[in-house]
Amino acid sequence: SASDPDLVARARAAKDKLGDKVFVLGHHYQRDEVIQFADVTGDSFKLARDAAARPEAEYIVFCGVHFMAESADILTSDDQKVVLPDLAAGCSMADMATAEQVAECWDVLTEAGIAEQVVPVSYMNSSADIKAFTGKHGGTICTSSNAERALNWAFEQGEKVLFLPDQHLGRNTAVRDLGMSLEDCVVYNPHRPNGGLTADELRAAKMILWRGHCSVHGRFSLDSVNDVRERIPGVNVLVHPECKHEVVAAADYVGSTEYIIKALEAAPAGSKWAIGTELNLVRRLANRFAPEGKEIVFLDKTVCFCSTMNRIDLPHLVWALESLAEGTLVNRIEVDKETEAFAKLALERMLALP
Ligand code: 13P
Ligand code: SF4
Numbered sequence: 001s002a003s004d005p006d007l008v009a010r011a012r013a014a015k016d017k018l019g020d021k022v023f024v025l026g027h028h029y030q031r032d033e034v035i036q037f038a039d040v041t042g043d044s045f046k047l048a049r050d051a052a053a054r055p056e057a058e059y060i061v062f063c064g065v066h067f068m069a070e071s072a073d074i075l076t077s078d079d080q081k082v083v084l085p086d087l088a089a090g091c092s093m094a095d096m097a098t099a100e101q102v103a104e105c106w107d108v109l110t111e112a113g114i115a116e117q118v119v120p121v122s123y124m125n126s127s128a129d130i131k132a133f134t135g136k137h138g139g140t141i142c143t144s145s146n147a148e149r150a151l152n153w154a155f156e157q158g159e160k161v162l163f164l165p166d167q168h169l170g171r172n173t174a175v176r177d178l179g180m181s182l183e184d185c186v187v188y189n190p191h192r193p194n195g196g197l198t199a200d201e202l203r204a205a206k207m208i209l210w211r212g213h214c215s216v217h218g219r220f221s222l223d224s225v226n227d228v229r230e231r232i233p234g235v236n237v238l239v240h241p242e243c244k245h246e247v248v249a250a251a252d253y254v255g256s257t258e259y260i261i262k263a264l265e266a267a268p269a270g271s272k273w274a275i276g277t278e279l280n281l282v283r284r285l286a287n288r289f290a291p292e293g294k295e296i297v298f299l300d301k302t303v304c305f306c307s308t309m310n311r312i313d314l315p316h317l318v319w320a321l322e323s324l325a326e327g328t329l330v331n332r333i334e335v336d337k338e339t340e341a342f343a344k345l346a347l348e349r350m351l352a353l354p
Contacts, residue, residue, distance in 0.1 A: 165212030
């Protein structure tokens with residue numbers, strides 16, 4: 001099985017053999033069996049910075065999903081190699097915005113006469129192509145931990161924002177943090193002619209939200225919040241901003257994975273929490289804080305793991321580490337030079353946000 005002591009010993013041996021040549025990054029949604037081998041863990045913002053801060057590591061093994069490995073490749077030097085232990089670890093949200101669709105959207109905005117007022121802001125959860133588009137058009141990347149700052153910055157550069165690809169993070173940040181109204185936001189549907197919007201609707205909007213969402217967080221509902229409040233009186237509801245607006249509006253606290261961890265670290269003994277984010281992380285936090293008397297439950301038992309995050313399991317990690325230890329480079333994620341240059345521009349704007 002995956003927690004096979006033999007596999008654990010093999011992973012440890014391969015990692016020891018590689019020494020400083022390898023640096024293993026683990027996103028908070030990774031399995032326990034994988035996260036135990038991470039040199040650092042973090043949310044996607046922290047991991048992007050940590051990858052860039054390890055110039056001595058020849059190999060960056062990214063335990064996370066494809067767009068994160070691409071971002072690490074963009075931010076590290078050319079001779080550093082980023083490895084994703086399973087190439088099938090994609091992200092359904094990132095796949096909801098393709099380069100062709102976004103180019104078409106820009107044409108629609110141009111025809112409506114507003115492209116010059118629009119600043120693209122793309123969530124980290126997007127392909128390198130989308131990040132390059134963003135950089136090329138004067139925009140920035142954001143993550144769930146700096147979306148408010150990114151939007152404030154963007155509205156200093158232009159009058160409108162095209163937010164890609166997560167409509168929920170875009171809407172939640174605009175409404176909760178920037179005080180906009182729901183009517184300031186429109187949703188661009190890439191599967192409909194002109195995004196399903198009239199030129200007048202586009203001209204009136206401040207936030208043009210791409211019609212993408214996370215298949216995991218999108219499943220938490222207002223009912224999940226109401227049910228847990230009934231079941232556990234006094235519970236604090238804490239959710240990730242990829243959840244729907246009605247869920248976020250009904251929650252007590254909202255934040256990135258890193259924020260969620262810090263909030264629970266600071267929580268007093270005896271407090272009760274219902275968490276709306278990916279299950280690996282929630283389970284780990286529930287186990288970690290139970291001895292301190294903090295009761296942590298999953299917001300909705302019908303929601304499950306992120307299936308693509310879970311593709312990185314111990315057998316894949318062992319295979320990647322052993323291959324590298326034997327001098328065979330496997331599963332390298334490499335962004336082409338032109339895409340990299342523009343995507344880097346957008347990522348660096350994010351890293352420079354005040
Ligand atoms: P953060 O790590 O930025 O909270 O993102 C969550 C996520 O869904 C990553 O795929
Ligand atoms: Fe993508 Fe959602 Fe999985 Fe994150 S949790 S990798 S956004 S599908």
